[in-house]
Amino acid sequence: MIDAAPILALDNVTKVFGHGDKQVVAARSISFGLHAGRTLALVGESGSGKTTAARLIMREYHPDEGRLLFRGQPMGKADAKGLRAYRTSVQMVFQDPFSSLNPARSIRHHLERPLRLHQRDLDSAQRKAKIEELLRLVRLDPEQVVAKFPHELSGGQRQRISIARALAVNPQVIVADEPTSMLDVSVRLGILNLLNEMKKELGVALLYITHDIATARYVAEDIMVMYAGQIVEWGAMDSVLDDPQHPYTRLLLSAVPDPDRRFDDTRFDIELSRIDHIRRQAALPQPDVQQVGDNHFIRPMPD
Amino acid sequence: MTQPVLSVRNLTIDYVGAEKDFTAVKDVSFDVAPGEFFGLAGESGCGKSTIAFAISRLHRAPALIRSGSQILVAGRNVLDLGDEELRDFRWREVAMVFQSAMNSLNPVLTIESQFYDVLKTHAGLNRKQSRERAAELLKLVDISPDRLTAYPHQCSGGMRQRIVIAICLALNPKLLIMDEPTTALDVVVQREILQRINVLRKELGFSVLFITHDLGLMVQVSDRIGIMLEGELVEANAAEEIYRHPQHPYTRKLWASMPRLHGAQIAAEATP
Incomplete structure (x- = not known):
């Protein structure tokens, strides 16, 4: 179990978009904490509210209800200065390695900028040394890549640059939003290994957002399953994956491509025969929380 | 042995460049049997989509199919067909589902008109006949016939992809080519669609050439699988065999x- 206080936490946060009868609840009473040296995976379909959760943490959105706690301190609406201080500690890696780097700027520029902004006491020689150190950390050869432009690098290399850029400020928390979904299988593993090393060696707290549950299992100790703005099931990774309790989690897992389970496998037939029912019911507010295992919780779905 | 629906022999495709050519497909041969679900897997740039396009002769310059290549569909070499024969061949013998469900329907026509377009040209049906046939086809993919009057933007991504599949099945093709048909969709929707295809191909007896980079999914649905690496077909075998007993080092590395969903996790060093 985790006893230390989380570095960063969402406490009962709700975020609503739209007005009147066209309201969309993108986050409904979500609570979770990120701990140093641990990874929490947030999985769900597109439109389930995963990215809203990431933006709430990055303070791009302000919660309509509930609080964002950083080292136990509630964070209010941020001004520019407050945001900059906050981003020295909390950084993000984006999904698309092709659009998250500026095509007109060299790799050196991409890594120098966070250093200039967030570590102002460094002189240019120290910055140069730091850039090389960062590139080595993400397993790239500084001499080869530092003068290059993003289009000269592969997708995997670019994603490594994104990670190096996030690490440049010595963050305590990194939010990675689908960092491997646009990469090939063989490149994906390298990025996942890098995230694991970051967590172990630098003690970073990681929120790993994905729709690919198999990669979530590879990097994270804990998992949360999100649907229609709610976290419907959460807990220790293997407890949730091997014994899913919420009907939506069971549906999601039944649909995840698993080479060990052929299409004629009947284990999840009940879920697959009532997809529409589960979707409808799981979208309703489910305020109760039920503990189903040591570190395993669900919000029971109304029938 | 029965004649294969599709038989690709020594297929070589180059992308012709100003200075030198790039060989995207190198001497690839494989067969797809009647009613078979054949998966073609590989990473981006390995040539799998180039093969799919070449089979229905949809490849465009600078792609060039080298002489000596043969693509036999029901015994006929597709590469020898004239323009008229080719028109007749597409849809009727081989139909293709593309990756982006969003873009393969015409946004300013109703679903009904898009069915009519195919059914009039290829089967000579009138409006009324076409409407009836379209309603039947939509039922096959679990869509209510009152959707016929809808426009594509009024349907979800999964629904649009199912409509495309229904149009593809309109002329009872022998072979359905699906190039990453569900990549842009959520897993639950993906599962629904592929499960439906799997049932339909058993009922209607067509073969499927399924192209994807998702290897887990491929093992789940396919009867046989071909693995491609840099334009070459490095291994082809029954799905279970290729998963349990891969022979080629690249397949093993893949x-x-x-990462696994259950049981022992893979080792961190195994990067191909």
């Missing part, structure tokens, strides 16, 4: 770099 499995080794796929």
